[in-house]
Amino acid sequence: MTAPILRPDGLCQVGFIVKDIEASARKYAETFGLPKPPIIQTPGFEKAKTTVAGTPSEATAKLAFFRMGQLTIELIEPDEKPSVWRDFLDKNGEGVHHIAFHVDDTNATENALAKYGIKTEQQGLYTDASGMYTYVDSTAQLGVMVELLESFPKA
Amino acid sequence: MTAPILRPDGLCQVGFIVKDIEASARKYAETFGLPKPPIIQTPGFEKAKTTVAGTPSEATAKLAFFRMGQLTIELIEPDEKPSVWRDFLDKNGEGVHHIAFHVDDTNATENALAKYGIKTEQQGLYTDASGMYTYVDSTAQLGVMVELLESFPKA
Numbered sequence: 001m002t003a004p005i006l007r008p009d010g011l012c013q014v015g016f017i018v019k020d021i022e023a024s025a026r027k028y029a030e031t032f033g034l035p036k037p038p039i040i041q042t043p044g045f046e047k048a049k050t051t052v053a054g055t056p057s058e059a060t061a062k063l064a065f066f067r068m069g070q071l072t073i074e075l076i077e078p079d080e081k082p083s084v085w086r087d088f089l090d091k092n093g094e095g096v097h098h099i100a101f102h103v104d105d106t107n108a109t110e111n112a113l114a115k116y117g118i119k120t121e122q123q124g125l126y127t128d129a130s131g132m133y134t135y136v137d138s139t140a141q142l143g144v145m146v147e148l149l150e151s152f153p154k155a
Numbered sequence: 156m157t158a159p160i161l162r163p164d165g166l167c168q169v170g171f172i173v174k175d176i177e178a179s180a181r182k183y184a185e186t187f188g189l190p191k192p193p194i195i196q197t198p199g200f201e202k203a204k205t206t207v208a209g210t211p212s213e214a215t216a217k218l219a220f221f222r223m224g225q226l227t228i229e230l231i232e233p234d235e236k237p238s239v240w241r242d243f244l245d246k247n248g249e250g251v252h253h254i255a256f257h258v259d260d261t262n263a264t265e266n267a268l269a270k271y272g273i274k275t276e277q278q279g280l281y282t283d284a285s286g287m288y289t290y291v292d293s294t295a296q297l298g299v300m301v302e303l304l305e306s307f308p309k310a
């Protein structure tokens with residue numbers, strides 16, 4: 001038992017890829033008795049600084065979030081440009097795409113995961129630039145992609 | 156917005172199907188800096204009262220649980236007999252199998268979900284008979300199977 005790479009209590013999100021976010025958000029809202037959340041359009045490279053496999057990317061997505069206690073459920077409708085989201089939809093169709101963890105230091109976490117052969121696939125800023133996300137491909141090791149979520153300190 | 160079929164704060168588990176629970180439990184334990192949990196062998200029909208598609212079944216599984224705040228991560232290694240677990244492994248390989256919710260009344264929840272075309276696939280008792288689980292096939296509606304977990308009142 002060593003220091004955790006991912007803090008167990010940092011588990012904060014389950015992310016789903018969907019084809020039609022309006023339809024899926026409505027179905028989830030009905031099932032959970034929650035209001036349909038707003039649909040958020042992520043910005044292009046200039047604002048989001050998205051990289052896919054290390055290369056700047058204009059890939060965007062539509063997002064919707066449902067708060068479920070400690071967790072959020074995130075729905076993601078990718079656009080047509082290459083991204084981890086689009087790749088998942090093309091290969092698997094709709095389904096669970098990732099589980100996300102809060103991290104304090106993205107770089108340190110990436111380095112620790114790299115020792116297990118878990119590599120960064122996509123990175124970018126939150127829509128409001130208050131933090132950054134990093135998808136690492138842990139599918140072979142953990143059966144699902146992991147997302148690292150780092151909130152930047154507030155000024 | 157109506158009364159929820161599944162309480163948002165009842166979300167309590169993400170379940171993964173694995174081929175080799177010893178190897179997977181070791182990898183998860185390393186990643187999360189947690190001790191490797193005990194592997195639990197579920198009992199056969201006489202004790203677990205397992206039904207698959209309404210029919211009594213001797214299907215069993217090996218289970219391991221990691222507590223992650225509000226959530227547990229459950230690893231499931233199915234045996235060869237037909238079950239929702241075996242079916243998932245044969246069709247999809249390893250991956251996220253279900254998200255689970257605490258429910259107060261399994262029957263009432265099944266009836267409410269049936270109105271959305273979401274049907275019960277497998278049911279059984281917890282290993283210690285302190286409650287029951289029910290897998291409903293919500294894959295078409297929610298992109299993942301849902302498990303209902305009901306704890307029986309203590310005497």
